[in-house]
Amino acid sequence: MTSAISIRDVHKHYGSLHALDGVSFDIEEGEFFGLLGPNGAGKSTLIGILSGLVRATRGRAAILGHDVVKAYRRSRRLLGVVPQELVYDPFFTVREMLRLQSGYFGLGRANRSWIEELIETLDLADKADANLHDLSGGMKRRVLIAQALVHRPRVVVLDEPTAGVDVELRKALWHFTRKLHAEGHTIVLTTHYLEEAEALCDRIAILNHGRLQALECKEALLDRHPWRFIRLQFSQPVGELPEALQRIVVEKGERCVVLRMHKVEDQVGEILDRFRAAGLHVVDLSTREPGLEEIFLEITGEGEAAS
Amino acid sequence: MNPVGLSTLYWKEVLRFLKVTVQTVLTPVITALLYLLVFAQVLEDHVEVYAGISYIVFLIPGLVMMSVIQNAFANSSSSLIQSKMVGNIVFLLLSPISPLEFFVAFVAAAVTRGLVVGLGVWLTALWFVDLPLAHPGWVLLFGVAGSAVLGAMGVVAGIWAEKFDQLAAFQNFIILPLSFLSGVFYSIESLPPVWREVSRFNPFFYMIDGFRYGFLGVSDISPWFSLGVSGLFLALVSAVCIRMLATGYRLRG
Ligand SMILES: Nc1ncnc2c1ncn2[C@@H]1O[C@H](COP(=O)(O)OP(=O)(O)OP(=O)(O)O)[C@@H](O)[C@H]1O
Ligand SMILES: [Mg+2]
Numbered sequence: 001m002t003s004a005i006s007i008r009d010v011h012k013h014y015g016s017l018h019a020l021d022g023v024s025f026d027i028e029e030g031e032f033f034g035l036l037g038p039n040g041a042g043k044s045t046l047i048g049i050l051s052g053l054v055r056a057t058r059g060r061a062a063i064l065g066h067d068v069v070k071a072y073r074r075s076r077r078l079l080g081v082v083p084q085e086l087v088y089d090p091f092f093t094v095r096e097m098l099r100l101q102s103g104y105f106g107l108g109r110a111n112r113s114w115i116e117e118l119i120e121t122l123d124l125a126d127k128a129d130a131n132l133h134d135l136s137g138g139m140k141r142r143v144l145i146a147q148a149l150v151h152r153p154r155v156v157v158l159d160e161p162t163a164g165v166d167v168e169l170r171k172a173l174w175h176f177t178r179k180l181h182a183e184g185h186t187i188v189l190t191t192h193y194l195e196e197a198e199a200l201c202d203r204i205a206i207l208n209h210g211r212l213q214a215l216e217c218k219e220a221l222l223d224r225h226p227w228r229f230i231r232l233q234f235s236q237p238v239g240e241l242p243e244a245l246q247r248i249v250v251e252k253g254e255r256c257v258v259l260r261m262h263k264v265e266d267q268v269g270e271i272l273d274r275f276r277a278a279g280l281h282v283v284d285l286s287t288r289e290p291g292l293e294e295i296f297l298e299i300t301g302e303g304e305a306a307s
Numbered sequence: 308m309n310p311v312g313l314s315t316l317y318w319k320e321v322l323r324f325l326k327v328t329v330q331t332v333l334t335p336v337i338t339a340l341l342y343l344l345v346f347a348q349v350l351e352d353h354v355e356v357y358a359g360i361s362y363i364v365f366l367i368p369g370l371v372m373m374s375v376i377q378n379a380f381a382n383s384s385s386s387l388i389q390s391k392m393v394g395n396i397v398f399l400l401l402s403p404i405s406p407l408e409f410f411v412a413f414v415a416a417a418v419t420r421g422l423v424v425g426l427g428v429w430l431t432a433l434w435f436v437d438l439p440l441a442h443p444g445w446v447l448l449f450g451v452a453g454s455a456v457l458g459a460m461g462v463v464a465g466i467w468a469e470k471f472d473q474l475a476a477f478q479n480f481i482i483l484p485l486s487f488l489s490g491v492f493y494s495i496e497s498l499p500p501v502w503r504e505v506s507r508f509n510p511f512f513y514m515i516d517g518f519r520y521g522f523l524g525v526s527d528i529s530p531w532f533s534l535g536v537s538g539l540f541l542a543l544v545s546a547v548c549i550r551m552l553a554t555g556y557r558l559r560g
Contacts, residue, residue, distance in 0.1 A: 052559065105403060107311065
């Protein structure tokens with residue numbers, strides 16, 4: 001079976017900067033794939049190479065077996081890309097823009113019913129005849145998604161679709177991408193939010209400084225960092241703590257502590273009991289999942305030295 | 308082949324200027340009329356370029372052609388630089404439109420704008436002056452060739468320029484001198500010999516001379532020769548332009 005996306009030893013150099021430094025991996029058809037990495041890791045550059053917006057310095061990429069340079073017509077017809085930036089053409093309305101984009105892909109009037117369906121599904125009906133210039137950021141984001149889907153691509157790539165988006169729209173986008181996936185699309189999503197990748201993706205790649213740092217199914221990746229952080233606020237100053245508690249404290253303030261707890265081995269209830277036994281009354285509690293950054297340090301091995 | 312893609316892009320580029328006709332059609336027509344009023348008033352009694360043809364009748368075809376070519380250039384160059392600056396050029400770059408289709412659509416739209424403005428200037432001028440129209444076929448041929456050349460140059464400039472002031476420089480240092488020093492306001496026969504020779508290297512001169520031939524039936528150079536030069540120049544600019552598009556120069560990072 002040919003892969004939905006295949007990337008072979010792709011390099012992209014901007015002068016002395018190596019935005020991508022020999023990346024190779026495959027994404028199979030039907031996967032929901034997460035592409036993660038800090039700012040400047042090379043995620044958008046890689047997506048650019050898949051879509052033809054960026055020319056690789058070296059290496060090859062293909063969409064469903066079609067080379068993105070040599071067979072660009074086929075590869076582009078199979079690929080829908082939602083760009084990271086909120087770009088739009090201020091000369092046109094939402095419906096005009098979608099029809100134009102459909103036309104660029106060689107699709108005529110027969111595609112109009114699909115365009116109307118997209119307008120409905122993405123909740124754009126109210127604004128379909130509004131100029132793009134007058135739409136809110138969230139609305140523009142939806143138009144970008146509709147534009148990416150206008151030619152019914154089998155592979156859909158979303159570059160940080162939920163960055164700077166309110167909770168409601170984020171939920172709607174999650175729902176929508178899940179639906180696309182269920183309909184058989186291959187989905188590639190880049191994000192800074194680990195919880196998002198956790199909620200949606202089957203497999204995750206981590207990119208850093210233009211190199212692939214990890215490529216695993218979600219469970220395996222998250223197991224690499226089985227920690228969770230808990231912050232406790234007390235009614236009185238924290239004094240000396242018993243050894244059993246001291247072990248898990250990573251930060252200590254006047255009336256608060258931050259604990260690093262093992263997700264499986266450490267029981268929250270038990271630990272709270274111990275604090276109570278030590279005469280401390282908890283007035284507030286918040287938890288934080290490990291960020292990408294922490295998983296990342298763990299993966300690169302730098303985390304060991306730090307903790 | 309993606310004919311639907313090509314025609315969609317063509318329509319988009321035409322719609323873009325039709326949505327702001329005051330700026331893209333009306334303004335250039337008024338500008339041309341101002342030139343006409345000023346130059347015709349000042350020079351009417353002094354110059355007679357061809358025997359039996361008044362200066363204003365000589366001037367109008369040149370002014371029409373100048374409007375045609377300047378607007379053809381403006382159409383493709385400003386559309387491209389805006390798309391690049393705003394970032395919406397990505398929609399086009401993500402689509403399966405080939406470099407050649409991209410080129411043809413932009414140039415055809417530039418020709419359309421050039422001819423619409425040219426028609427506007429001509430019709431308005433007719434209101435003031437009785438103008439001959441000796442060979443309409445030549446007029447159309449040179450109108451299309453001239454606006455195609457400038458449309459293609461506009462694509463080149465629009466791709467090359469990274470900021471608006473670079474585009475303005477291209478316009479002010481290349482397009483404007485070439486069009487002003489091409490015999491719009493005079494016949495090159497009236498120039499000193501050195502400048503006459505220099506003018507012969509200006510491709511715009513042939514486009515305007517041939518265009519004028521279509522109206523007046525007289526010209527400095529045979530229209531066939533002018534057509535040859537214009538065609539050659541069009542082929543050259545097109546080749547450069549398509550090559551830029553095919554390599555992704557400044558468009559595909
Ligand atoms: N056109 C360009 N010219 C020079 N450098 C570039 C260009 N495009 C990207 N870069 C550099 O390449 C590196 C990778 O950028 P890229 O946009 O791919 O990162 P990213 O992983 O998408 O980051 P983010 O999460 O911030 O979107 C960065 O250091 C960036 O500055
Ligand atoms: Mg990015």
